[in-house]
Amino acid sequence: MSQFTTYEKLAELRRELRLRRQVYPEFITKGRLHKFDADRQIGILTEIVGDYEQLAALDEPELFGGQQ
Numbered sequence: 001m002s003q004f005t006t007y008e009k010l011a012e013l014r015r016e017l018r019l020r021r022q023v024y025p026e027f028i029t030k031g032r033l034h035k036f037d038a039d040r041q042i043g044i045l046t047e048i049v050g051d052y053e054q055l056a057a058l059d060e061p062e063l064f065g066g067q068q
Helices: 006-029 035-059
Strands: none
Touching: 006 035
């Protein structure tokens, strides 16, 4: 059993995605990261966030405007 709820995991994923969107442009400019890699990593994380949004809606539907 996980020590964290799906919603807690989703919140952390969203925070990480925001952070990457903020810092990756500078990493690309400074040559620390290739744009292709940055786009791919952000794309993958975006899809994972979507997956967790669906899971969180099933676990806690009232948080997402669903039926109770």
